Amino acid sequence: MANRYSLWSLIKNGLKHHESWQPAWKSPQPKKHYDVIIVGGGGHGLATAYYLAKEHGIKNVAVLEKGYLGGGNTARNTTIIRSNYLWDEAAQLYEHGLKLWEGLSQDLNFNVMFSQRGVMNVGHTLQDMRDIERRANANLLNGVDAVVMTPKEIKDMVPLIDISNRTRYPIMGASFQPRGGVARHDAVAWGFARGASELGVDIIEQCEVTGLIIEGGRIKGVNTSRGDIMADRVGCVAAGNSSVLAKMAGLRLPLESHPLQAFVSESMKPCIDTVVMSNAVHGYVSQSDKGELVIGAGIDSYLGYGQRGSPHVIEHTAAAIIEMFPSFSRVRMNRQWGGIVDVSPDACPIISKTRIKGLYFNCGWGTGGFKATPGSGNVFAHTIAHDDPHPLNRAFSLDRFATGHLIDEHGAAAVAH
Amino acid sequence: MLIITCPYCQQAREEEEFSYAGEAYIARPTVPEEADDATWGDYVFHRKNPRGWHWEQWQHVAGCRKVFAVKRHTVSYEIAGSWTLADGKALYLEEQA
Numbered sequence: 001m002a003n004r005y006s007l008w009s010l011i012k013n014g015l016k017h018h019e020s021w022q023p024a025w026k027s028p029q030p031k032k033h034y035d036v037i038i039v040g041g042g043g044h045g046l047a048t049a050y051y052l053a054k055e056h057g058i059k060n061v062a063v064l065e066k067g068y069l070g071g072g073n074t075a076r077n078t079t080i081i082r083s084n085y086l087w088d089e090a091a092q093l094y095e096h097g098l099k100l101w102e103g104l105s106q107d108l109n110f111n112v113m114f115s116q117r118g119v120m121n122v123g124h125t126l127q128d129m130r131d132i133e134r135r136a137n138a139n140l141l142n143g144v145d146a147v148v149m150t151p152k153e154i155k156d157m158v159p160l161i162d163i164s165n166r167t168r169y170p171i172m173g174a175s176f177q178p179r180g181g182v183a184r185h186d187a188v189a190w191g192f193a194r195g196a197s198e199l200g201v202d203i204i205e206q207c208e209v210t211g212l213i214i215e216g217g218r219i220k221g222v223n224t225s226r227g228d229i230m231a232d233r234v235g236c237v238a239a240g241n242s243s244v245l246a247k248m249a250g251l252r253l254p255l256e257s258h259p260l261q262a263f264v265s266e267s268m269k270p271c272i273d274t275v276v277m278s279n280a281v282h283g284y285v286s287q288s289d290k291g292e293l294v295i296g297a298g299i300d301s302y303l304g305y306g307q308r309g310s311p312h313v314i315e316h317t318a319a320a321i322i323e324m325f326p327s328f329s330r331v332r333m334n335r336q337w338g339g340i341v342d343v344s345p346d347a348c349p350i351i352s353k354t355r356i357k358g359l360y361f362n363c364g365w366g367t368g369g370f371k372a373t374p375g376s377g378n379v380f381a382h383t384i385a386h387d388d389p390h391p392l393n394r395a396f397s398l399d400r401f402a403t404g405h406l407i408d409e410h411g412a413a414a415v416a417h
Numbered sequence: 418m419l420i421i422t423c424p425y426c427q428q429a430r431e432e433e434e435f436s437y438a439g440e441a442y443i444a445r446p447t448v449p450e451e452a453d454d455a456t457w458g459d460y461v462f463h464r465k466n467p468r469g470w471h472w473e474q475w476q477h478v479a480g481c482r483k484v485f486a487v488k489r490h491t492v493s494y495e496i497a498g499s500w501t502l503a504d505g506k507a508l509y510l511e512e513q514a
Contacts, residue, residue: 243466254462256439257491301437302419305468305492311418312433345462402458 003194005109024110024190025197030204030229034062036384037222037231039209039245041065043074043185044362044369045237046192046203047377048384050108053199055378056385061201062231063193064224066208070189073239073369076307076339078262078284078296080275081371082119082180083144086135089395089407090348091142096392097375098179104374110191112183113289117274119180120154122324124169124280132175139177147176160271160325167323169281182275182286182294188373212248212359219249219358233358235384240305240340242363249356253363254401255342258299260367261309261317263336265328267291276324283320285328293331295321299341299367309338341367346406351380351393360384361398422499423477424485430477438474440464441486441502442509468492472509474502 003009003022013021036052038045041063052058065071081101083094105111123129132148139146151163154174163171193203204226211223212234221230236245240257268291277284277296284296297317300310314336322329344350344364349372351362362380365372375392382390389397400406419432446452446460465471471491476484486505488497500508 241468243464244468247467252459252463253466254458254464256464256466257468302432302489303437303440303466303471303473303491304494306494310432401462402454404454404458 024194025203027205028202030062030207030224030226031202033221033230034202035060035231036233036235037061037229038063038235038237039222040237040239041069041189041193041203041205042072042237042239043070043188043192043373044239044365044376044380045235046070046189046196047373048235048237048362048380049201049203049377050192050196050199051378051381052385053196053201056381058385059200061196062229063196063201063203064207064209064222064229065203065205066225068205069193069203070186073339073341074185074189076262076337077185077370078286078294079182079185079370080119080180080277080284080286080296081114081183082177083371084119084121084135084139084146084175084177084180085144085409086138087407087409088142090409091139091144093375093379093392093396094372095142095144096378097372100374100378101183102179104191108191108195110187110194112187112191114181114183115289116179116181117286118176118178119275119277120149120158120174120176122154122174122276122278123172124278125172128280129173132173136175145177145179147178149174149176157274158272158276160327161276162324162326169323171324180275182288184289185370192373192377209245209248212245214249214356214359217355217357219356233360233384235360235362235380237362237380239363239365239369240342242342242361246361249354249359251354251356253350253361253398254345255364256303257305257340257342258302259304259306259309259338260299260341261297261313261336261338263295263297263314263333264288265293265295265331265333268293268331278320278324281320281323283317283324285321285325292334293328299343305340307338307340309336341365341369343367345401346408347410348407349376349396350398351376351383351389351396352398353383353387353389354398419489419494419496421475421487421496423480423483424499424501424504425481425483426477428480430480434477434479435475436478438476438484441472441474442506470497472505475499
């Protein structure tokens, strides 16, 4: 790697007053033709390009991004990583992702700041606790780590949490995945972009796809704001805008796009060293390395592409967080943002071929796509390279909405919404 | 915060009084016995999900509890109007034609 990062390169560049660092990825002009075009330069799209080049030897690849890299949902999430899903298919897919996370910084030679501080899913009712026991057992059978905790054990790990009976929904226990955690979201996009660029992938920003060129049931290329670009295969990884792309191909998807909000507080001294999530009162919180509390809210119930959310959703989440952590009531919030999530009917992604030859979709990650970034890219690259799904994403095809083989993770998988 | 007018109560109220009830005017297969799995799948799961004007259903849960139609823009969130389901359908079909 021309620009390999190490302690040695840090010292060397330090002696040159840090004025000789090279850009992490190249920004070339688009070529006339590519073997594969990836539409969408978020984490999943960049990871797909990276694994196409690295594992399948397909290097004549372009990633087209309408804005700037990682400027969409990749930079608008709460960075939580876990794989404690209930159903076999989902658990194996997310566990594949988690295993890739564990070696990602070394693989990319880029510090994605993956921190396995554990993810705790708190239960507030008897039914919550039954679901937690069931899910933890299912996880263990699938080789996913899981522990069920008592309120006392929760309090020992997170001293600020209120486990008393004074709250409206007292905490009765939790599941805990020790290998879960958080990562630096921007670094994930940058690391994959740098890795892919190094392997010969063209990363083209400010290039919006405005149409798909289809002839005789086969994809031929894309119309973009920077001219037509031809390609043998096109993979669409556009999250909230997937339905818009599908419409260009005359396809309909089982997706609805909703704004999902999160907010971040002022920086504070370390006070919470794990991730706490609650389904029942609906809020989740972790603390970033800068000391900010990163708090996730719910989705707006209605369909929306505006990257903002309703104020009453913030109010609801703030109430939930304060019920669990009364001492956070005086923490001031710094900023709030909304990302557009593409929610599928079974809360599971669609990683699939379509009836148009050479056109593939990777979408429907809904509210929890960040955790899957490397895994999603890895299996999608396989699907594109072989024109056939990877064994791990075979069950996540578009056909399942006709056959009825849904993987119903709504409410089953420790998702808070 | 959306301000939605209930066509039954004839009042403009905040969105918290309402609950979203999905895309409006999804046509059920006309001959159910003859519809194949793909047609049913399309009816049950697939949605327009447009980036632009959207006909949708809202229920006035904290008011008259009736369901009605709203035409709303999914980027600007501007609301063009709200109608009873029957009145809205006439307009919707006119637009589609």
